[in-house]
Amino acid sequence: MSQALEDLLDLLDLEQIEEDIFRGRSRSAVVPRVFGGQVAAQALVAAGRTVPADRPPHSLHAYFLRTGDPGAPIVYTVDRLRDGRSFTTRRVVAVQHGKPVFGLSASFQAYEEGLDHQAPMPPAPDPATLPTSEDRLRGYPHLDPGVVERFVEARAAVDLRYVDDPPFGRYGTPREPHSQVWFRTNGKLADDPLLHIALATYVSDMTLLDSVLLAHGRGGWAVGDVVGASLDHAMWFHRPFRADEWLLYDQESPSAYGGRGLGQARIHTRDGRLAITVIQEGVVRVPRDRAEGGGPV
Template sequence: MSQALQSLLDLLDLEQIEENIFRGQSRSVVVPRVFGGQVAAQALVAAGRTVPEDRHAHSLHAYFLRPGDPGAPIVYSVDRIRDGRSFTTRRVVAVQHGQPIFHLSASFQVPEDGLDHQAPMPPTTDPALLPPSEERLRSYEHLPAEVVERLLEAREAVDLRYADDPPFGRFGEPREPHSQVWFRTNGKLGDDPLLHVVLATYVSDMTLLDSVLLAHGRGGWAVGDVVGASLDHAMWFHRPFRADEWLLYDQESPSAYGGRGLGQARIYTQDGRLAISVIQEGVVRVPWDFGKPRER
């Protein structure tokens, strides 16, 4: 296991304060606010800590309410909404400085047999043939060195490989609003299913709105032509998977309007099983529309 991955696992390992209250630390290596994937992953950890081990997460729905302060801890309060025979529901509120910054509802299910079909895995490139993040990022001479280092630092714990240039790698010309990224953790994980779901949740917030930018030839914060933030995020976990084995993140954007952009995606295992579906809406503003920071 890489040191960066161990540091990430330590970050996601919450301190239990009371039966339904947990505390997590914060850090941000990309922007001066807490990375949304971190908050979502920590909230899912908090919910999972109150659920019997025989029930696995099958969905989450979340809203990002306020920017998180990376210099302060986050308190997660878990509400035990329901414990049924097959399903368990939890609601989690993340609080900083006395105000809620994030809200999550998660559902867990006892594994059972049922109908089985899926959308086929789309054509893609073998991840072994794609350049690692460092190689690709350092090839973009137009990116300032400090931006490259911040992007690389954000990816130290995860091997993230783009099938094509990301928005900040080739911008100025609109492209198809479709992006493919392969990812896996930089090291092996244990066998706890919740751990793999939590790591996938963390990574899912990294690139999902890229397809919105591609449709307009925008490069994003790395080149300063777009300012954005996650608004809401939903995931459905269909089949077992491991976050330390290659997963294909196939992403597209069906719409952008009114200062918001929608991304939707499917995550497949390397052998073609549909593991996760994801949908996210985010604020996407060009600088002349943004002006002074506003509350979402």
């Protein structure tokens, strides 16, 4: 296990300070605010700590309410909404400096047999044939070295491999609003379904809005032609998976309008099982001095 993954797992091991109240810390992010995937994963762990281990999450719905302060602890309060025979529902509010910064609702289910069908896995190259995220990032001479180092540090716990150039790697010309990445943790994990789901939740916020930028030839905050932030996030966990084994994150954007962009995605295991569906909307704004055209100005 890499040191970065050990550090991330330590962040997800929340401190319980009272019944149904937990406290978490933050780690370095690409931008000077709490990474949305981190707070979502921590909130899900807080909810899961109040649910029997044989009921993993099957869905979550969340809103990012305020910018998180990476220098301050986050307190997670869990509300036990329902404990049914098959389903358990929890609501979590994350608070910093006396104000809510994030809200999550999650539903958990005991395993049961049922109907079974799925969308097929899209074609994608073998992850072993693709450069690592670090190698790809260091291969873009137009990126500021400081930006590259922040990306590398923030993603060190995850082996994330782009199938094609990310928005900031080749920008200025609109492309199809579709992107793919393979990912897995940089090390093996314990056999805890909640942990694997929390880590997939963490990674799911890294690249989902890339397809919005691709459609307009924008490079994103890394090159300064777009500013943005996550607004809401929803995930459905369909089938068991391991976050320490390769997962294909197939992402697309059906719409951008009114300063917002929508991303939707499916996550498949390497052997083709549909594991997760993800939908996220985010703020996507073009600075006034870069409103005309796409790419560098």
